[in-house]
Amino acid sequence: MDAVLEPFLRREPPGPVRTVLRLGAAELLLLGTPAHAAVGSAVDLVPKPFAGLVNAVLRRVAEAGPAALAGLEAERLDTPAWLWSAWHAAYGPAVRDIAAAHRQEAPLDLSLAPGAAPPEGGEALPTGSHRYPAGTRVTELAGFAEGGFWVQDAAAALPAQLLAARPGERVADLCAAPGGKTAQLAAAGAAVTAVERDPKRAARLQENLTRLRLPAELVVADALRWEPGGAAFDAILLDAPCTATGTIRRHPDVPHLKRPKDVGAAAGLQRELLAAAARLLAPGGRLVLATCSLQPEEGEAHLAAAAALGLALDPVRPEELPGLAGAITAEGAVRTRPNLWPDRGGMDGFFMARFRKARFHKE
Ligand SMILES: C[S@@+](CC[C@H](N)C(=O)[O-])C[C@H]1O[C@@H](n2cnc3c(N)ncnc32)[C@H](O)[C@@H]1O
Numbered sequence: 001m002d003a004v005l006e007p008f009l010r011r012e013p014p015g016p017v018r019t020v021l022r023l024g025a026a027e028l029l030l031l032g033t034p035a036h037a038a039v040g041s042a043v044d045l046v047p048k049p050f051a052g053l054v055n056a057v058l059r060r061v062a063e064a065g066p067a068a069l070a071g072l073e074a075e076r077l078d079t080p081a082w083l084w085s086a087w088h089a090a091y092g093p094a095v096r097d098i099a100a101a102h103r104q105e106a107p108l109d110l111s112l113a114p115g116a117a118p119p120e121g122g123e124a125l126p127t128g129s130h131r132y133p134a135g136t137r138v139t140e141l142a143g144f145a146e147g148g149f150w151v152q153d154a155a156a157a158l159p160a161q162l163l164a165a166r167p168g169e170r171v172a173d174l175c176a177a178p179g180g181k182t183a184q185l186a187a188a189g190a191a192v193t194a195v196e197r198d199p200k201r202a203a204r205l206q207e208n209l210t211r212l213r214l215p216a217e218l219v220v221a222d223a224l225r226w227e228p229g230g231a232a233f234d235a236i237l238l239d240a241p242c243t244a245t246g247t248i249r250r251h252p253d254v255p256h257l258k259r260p261k262d263v264g265a266a267a268g269l270q271r272e273l274l275a276a277a278a279r280l281l282a283p284g285g286r287l288v289l290a291t292c293s294l295q296p297e298e299g300e301a302h303l304a305a306a307a308a309l310g311l312a313l314d315p316v317r318p319e320e321l322p323g324l325a326g327a328i329t330a331e332g333a334v335r336t337r338p339n340l341w342p343d344r345g346g347m348d349g350f351f352m353a354r355f356r357k358a359r360f361h362k363e
Pocket residue numbers: 174175176177178179180181182195196197198201221222223224239240241242
């Protein structure tokens with residue numbers, strides 16, 4: 001919207017006035033609001049001295065109509081320059097497809113509880129999730145109250161699938177709330193301990209598990225310092241906190257809230273959590289690391305850190321990812337992006353890698 005307003009502004013208006021101008025322009029050009037209503041309500045929102053300016057600028061935007069949007073490089077304008085450069089460096093020309101995917105509303109994906117039938121009207125995806133059109137309200141789908149399913153993006157469902165927890169195994173889900181992956185692990189029959197630092201988010205996790213009637217031990221603790229006692233874990237899922245730049249379709253504020261320094265800070269915390277997870281894992285045990293970020297510092301770069309911790313990459317095989325084998329990297333990790341499966345509605349951007357802990361490792 002700033003690019004639309006640019007030709008009509010001779011000097012920079014105060015921040016709140018610019019915000020009102022953006023809203024007015026969006027109403028006029030994107031929402032089809034009648035000109036008198038959009039202009040009138042915008043004028044009412046600003047202090048008197050700016051009423052004339054807002055009136056004049058928005059009238060000109062209304063006169064220009066959809067032509068004001070033509071020729072703008074919308075994908076690029078919607079993406080802060082630092083993110084565009086980082087994605088261009090990581091993904092080359094596909095940066096444009098990624099940014100274009102961010103402009104589409106994400107569909108609703110569900111994971112099913114064991115034995116539950118999918119609600120009508122969805123598409124069964126090759127990886128096992130069920131997809132419903134964007135805008136579908138999950139609480140209105142038949143079977144929600146009975147705990148038949150939970151909301152989980154198709155890409156977000158993959159890390160727990162790759163861990164392939166077996167009945168009776170001791171599995172830790174570090175960084176667990178709101179619990180989509182805990183639910184998958186519990187549904188597989190594992191003895192799951194879900195660790196979550198934030199008490200409010202832990203309460204939400206508990207609510208979700210109760211609705212789904214799936215069992216897990218819930219521990220409110222900082223995974224960096226947590227000392228469980230008892231035997232080490234057979235398998236660990238580490239869905240680490242991240243900048244979440246893979247979820248922009250669902251959280252369009254992310255590009256505007258995050259700063260380049262956040263990437264390094266998140267990557268540092270992820271490395272610490274990875275080291276903590278490695279300590280909690282039994283020799284020979286499996287670990288899946290996942291982050292919902294498109295930044296390689298929060299993904300591919302962790303492979304070297306993992307190796308130094310005695311975690312050997314266990315390459316993902318194409319048959320483990322039906323319809324998505326192209327997301328497997330040369331090393332055998334997985335990189336999903338919002339522009340994968342474009343005809344089906346895309347998916348969140350995730351990095352995930354599976355490791356096996358050495359039986360003998362000198363710290
Ligand atoms: C990416 S979200 C996890 C999503 C979750 N795995 C799921 O599938 O629903 C990261 C979670 O980690 C929690 N967290 C962040 N730092 C943590 C720490 N040091 N120990 C435990 N939990 C932490 C956050 O509060 C947040 O709930």
